[in-house]
Amino acid sequence: MSLALENVTFTYAGTSAGVFDINLYIDDGELLAVIGSSGSGKTTLLKLIAGFEVARQGRIQLDGEDITRRPVRERQLGVVFQSYALFPHMAAWQNVAYPLKIRSINPSERRRLACEALERVGLKGFEERLPQTLSGGQQQRVALARALVFQPKALLLDEPLSALDAGLRSDMRDEIRRLQREFSIATVHITHDQEEALSMADRVAVMEAGRLVQIATPLELYDRPATRSVANFVGEANLWEGVVVSADSVELPFGRLQTGLHNYANGTRVTVLVRPENIAVGHTAEDANRFTGRIVRDRFLGAVRRYDLAIENSVILGQTGTRGPIDAVSIRPEHVRLLPA
Amino acid sequence: MAVVTGIYLIYLFIPIILLFVGSFGETWTNTLLPTGITDAWYLELWEDGSFRRAFMVSLKVVAATCTFGTLLAVPLAYALYRSASRGVMLAARIVFLLPIAAPPLVLAFGFILIFSTDALPWLGSIWLLIAGHVVLTLPYLLQTLVADMRHLRLEELELAAESLGATFRERFLDVVVPLLRHSLGSGLIMVAALSIGEFQLSNLISGFLYRPYPVVLLQAFYGSTGFACAATVILLGLALLAAAGGALAARSASKYRKNAP
Numbered sequence: 001m002s003l004a005l006e007n008v009t010f011t012y013a014g015t016s017a018g019v020f021d022i023n024l025y026i027d028d029g030e031l032l033a034v035i036g037s038s039g040s041g042k043t044t045l046l047k048l049i050a051g052f053e054v055a056r057q058g059r060i061q062l063d064g065e066d067i068t069r070r071p072v073r074e075r076q077l078g079v080v081f082q083s084y085a086l087f088p089h090m091a092a093w094q095n096v097a098y099p100l101k102i103r104s105i106n107p108s109e110r111r112r113l114a115c116e117a118l119e120r121v122g123l124k125g126f127e128e129r130l131p132q133t134l135s136g137g138q139q140q141r142v143a144l145a146r147a148l149v150f151q152p153k154a155l156l157l158d159e160p161l162s163a164l165d166a167g168l169r170s171d172m173r174d175e176i177r178r179l180q181r182e183f184s185i186a187t188v189h190i191t192h193d194q195e196e197a198l199s200m201a202d203r204v205a206v207m208e209a210g211r212l213v214q215i216a217t218p219l220e221l222y223d224r225p226a227t228r229s230v231a232n233f234v235g236e237a238n239l240w241e242g243v244v245v246s247a248d249s250v251e252l253p254f255g256r257l258q259t260g261l262h263n264y265a266n267g268t269r270v271t272v273l274v275r276p277e278n279i280a281v282g283h284t285a286e287d288a289n290r291f292t293g294r295i296v297r298d299r300f301l302g303a304v305r306r307y308d309l310a311i312e313n314s315v316i317l318g319q320t321g322t323r324g325p326i327d328a329v330s331i332r333p334e335h336v337r338l339l340p341a
Numbered sequence: 342m343a344v345v346t347g348i349y350l351i352y353l354f355i356p357i358i359l360l361f362v363g364s365f366g367e368t369w370t371n372t373l374l375p376t377g378i379t380d381a382w383y384l385e386l387w388e389d390g391s392f393r394r395a396f397m398v399s400l401k402v403v404a405a406t407c408t409f410g411t412l413l414a415v416p417l418a419y420a421l422y423r424s425a426s427r428g429v430m431l432a433a434r435i436v437f438l439l440p441i442a443a444p445p446l447v448l449a450f451g452f453i454l455i456f457s458t459d460a461l462p463w464l465g466s467i468w469l470l471i472a473g474h475v476v477l478t479l480p481y482l483l484q485t486l487v488a489d490m491r492h493l494r495l496e497e498l499e500l501a502a503e504s505l506g507a508t509f510r511e512r513f514l515d516v517v518v519p520l521l522r523h524s525l526g527s528g529l530i531m532v533a534a535l536s537i538g539e540f541q542l543s544n545l546i547s548g549f550l551y552r553p554y555p556v557v558l559l560q561a562f563y564g565s566t567g568f569a570c571a572a573t574v575i576l577l578g579l580a581l582l583a584a585a586g587g588a589l590a591a592r593s594a595s596k597y598r599k600n601a602p
Contacts, residue, residue, distance in 0.1 A: 050504060051504075052500060072500070072503045072504055073503050073504070073505075073506045073507060073508065074506075075504075076506075077504060078504075079500075079501065079504040081497060081500075081501060083494075083497060085497045085498050085500070085501035086501075087498060087501075087502075087515075087516060087520075088493075088520065089519045089520055089522075098502070098505055098507075098515070099505035099506055101515075102505060102506040102507050102511060103506060146505070150505070150506070
């Protein structure tokens with residue numbers, strides 16, 4: 001079932017904080033990640049969809065039905081909370097069976113369904129355990145099973161991995177994605193972790209100051225960010241102020257840079273984006289954009305090495321697998337992106 | 342630290358031990374310890390109808406105070422916890438401070454003024470005594486419950502239940518009440534202990550037929566020391582019994598929902 005938000009606006013009473021003019025469409029079986037810095041409005045967006053807050057303007061449609069003002073309990077949405085919000089006095093199976101109890105499923109059937117759901121999330125044998133005796137990852141799985149057991153129309157995930165350690169987080173990303181695909185359910189995943197969003201989502205929506213600034217596939221978002229702030233938020237980036245001087249070059253504070261063909265008029269102020277992994281170490285006479293300098297910061301990150309190469313009055317952030325000394329780099333014109341200033 | 346704790350414990354337990362010793366002593370006049378051993382004081386106490394009646398009255402008052410206290414405090418604490426209104430929070434603070442602002446004696450005089458009129462002639466009834474005990478103990482129970490609600494982050498658990506389809510009633514009975522069982526238990530122990538030992542208010546508003554044990558106990562001190570000690574030991578036992586009863590009541594109430602769903 002699909003989920004659609006049309007011109008949704010909401011502000012918290014007595015403040016100017018909220019979300020403004022949100023338009024979103026999440027298709028059946030699609031996972032949309034919503035990312036943004038703290039206070040960007042992503043959690044408010046989830047609250048509006050879940051019904052914990054009511055939109056002042058616009059409407060929210062679930063499978064074509066207007067649910068903007070429908071009470072939370074009638075929305076049929078599975079919600080996984082950041083803290084999981086498992087009932088501490090109920091065993092794992094009782095937590096999962098709770099929505100079935102509410103729906104008046106008979107006791108033996110609800111136990112069977114709950115145990116089945118726990119088995120699907122890999123928790124067979126943990127049915128009688130109280131939440132506080134389970135690990136963070138196991139609690140997360142119980143929360144997922146509980147949110148999915150009653151076959152909700154859509155799934156809402158509120159930073160579900162933020163409380164887990166790095167290793168477990170990676171496993172749970174795959175697990176959530178597997179379950180989401182298995183249930184083929186429209187899912188909104190709120191996160192501040194851009195890596196999590198890029199690795200899990202079909203599409204990613206970026207929020208800034210209560211507004212959606214870009215919705216795109218992870219690849220498109222990374223390669224063609226709409227604004228400087230999106231480029232800065234999603235992944236590492238070299239962002240320089242520049243002026244267009246021709247159809248295939250820009251003038252930067254440290255020299256001229258050859259670009260691919262673009263549509264900006266000469267004299268336009270632009271932001272130039274080059275991803276660190278597109279900075280090639282060393283250069284040959286044929287390279288269009290060649291720079292020499294000295295490393296002022298060098299970070300070894302295991303598989304890769306990230307360095308700052310000082311050139312004239314600027315710094316180039318590069319990323320490489322090379323471990324030797326670096327004093328020259330080159331940038332291929334097709335790796336140079338121009339964004340509005 | 343250990344020495345100070347030790348001294349404090351001795352200071353705390355010596356009167357209790359002396360009461361116990363005194364209750365089995367034949368005579369105790371101007372000596373450090375009583376002379377002779379007897380169980381006569383307990384037998385005399387058992388045969389005294391007024392003490393037996395007072396004992397039963399106290400048990401009834403404690404049971405009723407715990408019951409009505411629970412029925413009032415749980416929804417009231419919940420309302421206080423959920424309310425974002427400054428006015429309600431101020432009212433809550435006043436209620437919490439009530440036992441300090443209006444001591445039992447003040448409350449008792451108010452009760453006498455109001456309930457000795459022809460319109461409300463309930464002074465001396467057991468129900469008024471229970472009402473008085475509820476008013477006195479409610480703030481303590483409320484404070485315990487509200488603090489626990491904050492600690493449990495009930496709001497998020499309720500949102501979770503609501504998103505799963507639960508109505509207000511289902512959320513309250515399936516999530517709120519069972520989660521409060523521990524604080525309710527400890528709160529009721531406090532209520533029972535306060536109610537059983539309450540003297541000031543009870544002494545002024547209880548009628549001849551419904552005098553609780555502490556009020557009757559006062560009479561014992563006009564008689565022999567052994568009898569007074571035995572009567573006090575019984576009060577101590579009664580307080581322990583009431584506290585245990587309060588804890589058991591809270592535990593059994595929680596069991597009602599423990600097997601859910």
